[in-house]
Amino acid sequence: MKHHVQNNLQYPETEPKLINIRRLQSDLCSENPAFSPNFAKIISMNLLFASKNKHKLSEIRSLFEEAGLTTIDLQSVVDDSRIDDIPEDFETIEENAAAKAEFIYNIYKTNVFADDTGLEIEALNGRPGVYSARYAGENCSFEDNVNKVLEELKGISNRKATFRTLICLIIEGEKHFFEGRVEGEITEKRTGKKGFGYDPVFKPLSSDFTYADMPLSEKNQTSHRAMAVKKMVEFLLH
Numbered sequence: 001m002k003h004h005v006q007n008n009l010q011y012p013e014t015e016p017k018l019i020n021i022r023r024l025q026s027d028l029c030s031e032n033p034a035f036s037p038n039f040a041k042i043i044s045m046n047l048l049f050a051s052k053n054k055h056k057l058s059e060i061r062s063l064f065e066e067a068g069l070t071t072i073d074l075q076s077v078v079d080d081s082r083i084d085d086i087p088e089d090f091e092t093i094e095e096n097a098a099a100k101a102e103f104i105y106n107i108y109k110t111n112v113f114a115d116d117t118g119l120e121i122e123a124l125n126g127r128p129g130v131y132s133a134r135y136a137g138e139n140c141s142f143e144d145n146v147n148k149v150l151e152e153l154k155g156i157s158n159r160k161a162t163f164r165t166l167i168c169l170i171i172e173g174e175k176h177f178f179e180g181r182v183e184g185e186i187t188e189k190r191t192g193k194k195g196f197g198y199d200p201v202f203k204p205l206s207s208d209f210t211y212a213d214m215p216l217s218e219k220n221q222t223s224h225r226a227m228a229v230k231k232m233v234e235f236l237l238h
């Protein structure tokens with residue numbers, strides 16, 4: 001098992017900040033019938049996003065704001081320099097999402113979620129899939145990955161692809177999974193300057209533009225990550 005954290009660093013032993021929002025909701029409602037079940041929505045909780053990816057974080061922050069989740073204090077490990085590398089070397093995106101969430105949960109002992117995403121291209125038998133992050137090799141850039149995909153699809157007319165995100169949420173020590181997927185196609189060449197990763201070559205079927213052409217608010221209408229986050233938000237609120 002690879003060491004993903006620098007060994008000589010001490011992490012603060014934080015008290016678990018687990019809040020059972022459903023239990024609080026039902027306790028408070030039974031004590032005082034004036035409280036509606038929506039009371040849960042104004043109880044605050046801490047939620048940590050287990051990723052160093054700033055792009056993902058802004059997508060998720062904006063989805064939380066859109067859902068009016070001002071009572072959830074969404075934090076992330078983006079700027080935590082003590083965390084060297086978050087594991088994602090499993091064979092499925094489900095396992096990767098769970099490994100990332102567990103890894104961060106074991107350090108911070110708080111409610112946490114992680115996402116793992118794969119781009120599955122039909123003509124490439126589902127590749128890069130779980131290998132999307134490191135498709136062009138260890139330490140490759142977004143650009144290297146996109147180049148590899150465009151190269152492999154040269155002259156191929158079937159450009160169908162699916163973006164799939166799995167979120168693993170650990171709340172009260174229990175794991176919950178939420179999936180989002182979007183069908184689309186890989187364009188012949190890059191367009192757009194926004195977004196990250198494969199965005200410049202992924203065009204969802206519902207649009208004439210790639211994700212890199214769209215403002216974040218528009219990507220968040222259809223994206224794989226948005227679908228998975230919306231399912232998680234539903235779960236947190238009900």
Ligand code: IMP
Pocket residue numbers: 053088115116117118119132133134142145195196197198199211223225
């Ligand atoms: P991971 O979920 O961070 O492991 O992402 C796997 C690979 O897919 C990385 O190369 C990401 O850059 C890329 N990726 C993840 N989400 C998106 C997205 O929303 N748009 C484009 N590329 C993405």
